[in-house]
Amino acid sequence: MTFDPKLAEIRFGTGLSPVRAAPASTDGMLRRLQGPDAMAARHPIPRFETLIPALTEFFEQSRLLRQKRGSEEAKAAQKRIRALRKAGRENQQLYLNATLRRAAGTEDGLRERLTRFWADHFTVKGKQGILIFSAATYVEEAIRPHLTGSFAALLKSAVTHPMMLAYLDQVNSAGPTSAKVKKQGGGLNENLAREVMELHTLGVGADYSQADVRQLAELFTGLSYDPRKGFLFRPFFAEPGAESVLGQEYGGGQPALADVHAVLDDLARHPATARHIATKLATHFVADTPEPALVDHIAAAFHDSGGDLMATYGALLDHPAAWDPRLGKARQPFDFVAATLRALDVPGKQIEALGPKDTGLYLALPMQVMGQSWEAPVGPDGWPEAEADWITPQGMAGRIQWAMMVPGLLRPELPDPRAFVDTALGGTASDTLRFAASAAETRAVGIGLVLISPEFQRR
Amino acid sequence: MNRSALTRRALLMRSLALGCSAAASPLLTPVTLAAAPWDHRLVVIILRGAMDGLDVVQPYGDPDFAASRPKLKFGEAAGAADLDGFFSLHPALSSLAGLWQKGELGFAHAVSTPYRDKRSHFDGQDLLEAGTGFDLGAAHVRDGWLNRMLQAVPGVSAETAFAIGRDELLVLGGPAPVSSWSPDARLSLSPQAQKLVEMVAQNDPLFRDAVGEAIHIAESLETGANMQAMAEPGDAEAMREQMMEATRGKTHLKVADFAVSRLLGETRIAAFSINGWDTHNNQANTLKPPLTQLAETILALKQGLGPVWSQTTVLAMTEFGRTARENGTGGTDHGTGGAMVMAGGAVRGGKVWADWPGLSEAELYQGRDLRPTTDVRAYAASAMRGLFGLDRSVLETAVFPGLDMGGIGQIIL
Structure with a gap:
């Protein structure tokens, strides 16, 4: 059980791509992670601090509305508040769109995955006003810049952030x-x-x-x-x-x-923190019930380095259990949608062209039906990890409907399903899946079958 | 880490997946269409986030209550209707007053599971749904209490119990077959595509079972009023329509309507969640939305079930109560004792079941929480005994191992 570039993309990245180069080694993965953040530059998401003018206006208009209830001024304030909310709602879809473009187009998949991992570990939800739509700006400001330093720095950044407070x-x-x-x-x-x-x-x-x-x-x-x-x-x-x-x-x-x-x-x-973080990392990336030896190994690296995150990731990647070829995890709906866009090589421009409304209808709402309401997990413990939480009858219905209907919209000239089996799965497809992809009545069904296959749904 | 919530949840959910396998997949086993074992219906609602029982069923007659809630209004001052001269009902539940008058709404108060002290939502919910495993170092629990109840009776099919919605419902997880669906889910495939979908999933039991059950449920929905126009694969416009539809209406009412549709058929047990009870802040406002959802859900069940309502029991349970005293930000923090809501034509309502401990400093649990005087599981057990005729010994050993039902009242008519 040693490093394998395809497994690296599937387990620690955002999925296989027909055009993006997979990392050549674990060192390569860690080096990319420490290099410049190319995807953030190409698909920008504003930081929370840039919301201050809008938050200020929302605050002041709300006060006006309260104090001058019934007046013309209050009516104007009400209108302004509605406009700010609408802009917030649209921005939330645009930020999701950018987050998906990053995952689809990256050669530094570990960075995207770690961003999602820590965003989930430090889950926030906005409860009122524009904050409801602004979790992505918190991730951009408090999480993403702190992926490679110390856990203490990340913790302080997340816990003292306005969204968390x-x-x-x-x-x-x-x-x-x-x-x-x-x-x-x-x-x-x-x-x-x-x-x-x-x-x-x-x-x-x-x-x-x-x-x-x-x-x-x-x-x-x-x-x-x-x-x-x-x-x-x-x-x-x-x-x-x-x-x-x-x-x-x-x-x-x-x-x-x-x-x-x-x-x-x-x-x-604290030693308990080392164990807790090690368990969560191993559970998220490797297996719902990870090998104790893997957890021990990561916890020791975390502890001995004083919570240095690069050392911690290094331990996760250099343990043989991390390269077990059996795929024991189910992709969460966001990861499934992202991996699909990546496997189909949907151009960023095409994804971006959806705009806020169609991002909602074709990406965010289907993810909700699959069981993952974007930026709205039930509690501060974030999304569940266990495969059985995701691969439910209703969740699979959501995945199947989406996989059969939407890819053709995103990439009007769908690839031949018989070729796509290998693009999407890197040669690991079962004979059954190869047969099914070739037996489909239409390309849309053939592509959908590859996407909903356990081979593609797992990582 | 032997009590890690992560691990326990993983185990419980794994057993839920296994549980789906037996009767759910038409590929494996013909679905049993035998009549359900009973006529009575049980609806279990998990209230996630810790409902403040003291604000929902307010002990306004307790001499120490006013001092612990100087800002949070209650009783007459809050427009809360008197229930029995001691308790008053939060105004967001006032639409249920008619049920109370008719004896179709009741409460158990000063109740909790045996979970104590860490006051974690997530452990609290897992243990509420497992119904056992409270001792430190206890063996991992592999199923939920509703599933263990199903294991204890003959004649159960996958249709007998339904988990509804997008949230995980550990309470139904386990080896007994159960079904699970969300009202927003649709599945429309041509016969050929359906065969191929089943084929690609067949080598992975988790996927095989989920796909098999999805196809089975979608078919059963198409025979009724839920008939969907067959969407062509690649038809993005159909997806758009389906998603537009998903945005319409209130989620909790869609869940209630779906529960009604199943409970009018073969289903006898339905479980789902209502979330949003974690009112640390400005509780005067933040408690209203989930309470309104709860009231609307109960009324939708009553209206939808029609004559079957008389055979129905709804139990709404939460992981723990909240602090007796309001906190510094107009809310309440995690506590211990709380309240359970029971409704339905089969319930002995019009009554607040409580061995009331009082709210004086000395009576509070750890000087901060309502002291639980009754195990909330005993009321659930009493309901299952009354509804399904289960023996006390089965309830105390198999369904809720270690529970002592003691002198618990009979909450079913």
């Missing part, structure tokens, strides 16, 4: 004896603190208590966000005095962001 209710959380509570009331909210320990770092099986959650929540007070300014640390909200998390004291002087960073640095380096 808003999603997990940190924005108005105030220390019980803070100046804010004394003067204006309000108080603590535990949500972000709990999920940081349970989901982002230690994992639910680790040895932490309700008291640790509470103390971390107090330490987090002050982390906030203003739509007109972006991230803010508000000492006014911060709980005075020191807090003790997992037996370690933090803070005690003037409230400072540095104390929050200190606890996140320690959580990032």
Whole structure:
């Protein structure tokens, strides 16, 4: 079980491509990952900070609407709010479109996969206003630039991001004896603190208590966000005095962001975090129930390097279990759609030409029927990993309908299914599939059969 | 990591996949069309995100309640109707007042599963649906409690139980055959294409079973009012139409309507989720949408089922309750004891079942949560005993291993 370029594309990349060069070695994969981000440059998605003018306007128009209810001014504000929402909704489709173009056209597939992995690990959902449509801008700003540094840097970037603070209710959380509570009331909210320990770092099986959650929540007070300014640390909200998390004291002087960073640095380096991240990486990339030896190997690399992500990925890629030729995972709907666009070599221009409405109708909504509402998993734990969560009757119906009907729209001159079997699967197709592809009544059915085959659906 | 949610979920879902295999695929086994084992219908709704039982069924008569909720309004001040002189009903459920009057709506309060202390949504939900495995270091649970109930009775076919919607439903997972579908899903293939689809999936059991069941269910839908025009492969316009249709209507009502269509046929058990209960912030507003969905769902079931409603029981259960005191941002944080909603013509409603512990500081669990005084599984067991005539010993050993039903009331008429 050693490196194989095709397996690298299928398991650690976005799928086989008839035109893009597969990596030649694991070193090659890691080098590309550390090189320039060509896909982000070619298919840009704005960073969250560029939304500030729109967020500011939304905030001000909403205030106007509230304060002058019934007036002409309020009517104009209402109209403006609707327009901002509409633009947000369209942008969300355009960002999905760009994300798919990146996956379809890249020669650095590991970067796309890791972006999705960490975006899922640090799931956010916008709950109101334009934020509802803006998760991609958070990924572009807080996740993608931090794929190759330390886990601590990624953790700090994600946890203190406005989208995360808003999603997990940190924005108005105030220390019980803070100046804010004394003067204006309000108080603590535990949500972000709990999920940081349970989901982002230690994992639910680790040895932490309700008291640790509470103390971390107090330490987090002050982390906030203003739509007109972006991230803010508000000492006014911060709980005075020191807090003790997992037996370690933090803070005690003037409230400072540095104390929050200190606890996140320690959580990032905790042995339980190493195991948790190693388990998630192995589960996402290799197998729903990964070999313990693989998890141990990744956890050791994470731990010994102090949470260095390149060392961690290196361990994932250099373990023999990573190159087990059996494909034990099912592609999630996003990955399936992306791999299809890539295998069919649909030109980026063609995908882009769909525009917001048809991206919704032909890509986003079908993904929803397949079981994955883009940027809207149920909870902060993100999407499930197990193959049986995805390969359900309703999910397969969604995949089959889409695979039979949509590729012809995206690539009007569909390839010959008998050739596509090899393009899409790199020579691993079963005889049954070869027969079926040749026996189809139409090209559309033949291509659809290849796409819905277990060989293509797995990675 | 022996209690990793990841692993448990993976195991549960794997067994769900295996469970689908037996009777679901027409390629393997002819689908049993025997009459369902009973006439009674059970609908289980999983409320994901931890519903605040104290705000839904408000103990306004408890002398300590007002002090724990200084900002969150309740009782008369919130426009909440009195239920029984002690509890009042959240106004977002006021459309269910008629059911309460008729004795078709009830609640169990101060209930929870035996899950304690970590207050994780995801472990809490997995354990609620597994219905067992609460002891630290317990063996991995391989199936959900509704599936174990199906394993305990004869005459069950894949049609007997339906998991509906896009979310995973561990509660139905396991070796007994169950069906699963989402109302937005369609499948229209020519006979030739269908044969080839079955062929390419045949070597991989997971895909073979899912495809087989999808074809079987899609066929059964086409015989009814859901008949879809046959779409030609490559017909992107048909896809467009299907997707436009998917955007119309409210998802929870489409789920309820689909449940009705199956429950009027061979199906006797339906399970689905209603999400959005994690009200850490501004609960006065954020609790309304999921409660409204719950109320509309119950009313849609009643209306759709017509005379069958009298034989129907709906149980809506959540992973845990929320803190007795409101938090600093107008919401509530993860707690322990909460409430279960029961509705239906078969339910002994008009009553809040509760061994009420009180809300004084000393009575709160760990000084913060409503103390659970009854295992919520006992009410589910009571329902299954009343509906399906299961023995207490089966319920306490096979369905909910280790449960003591004790002196639990009979919640079914």
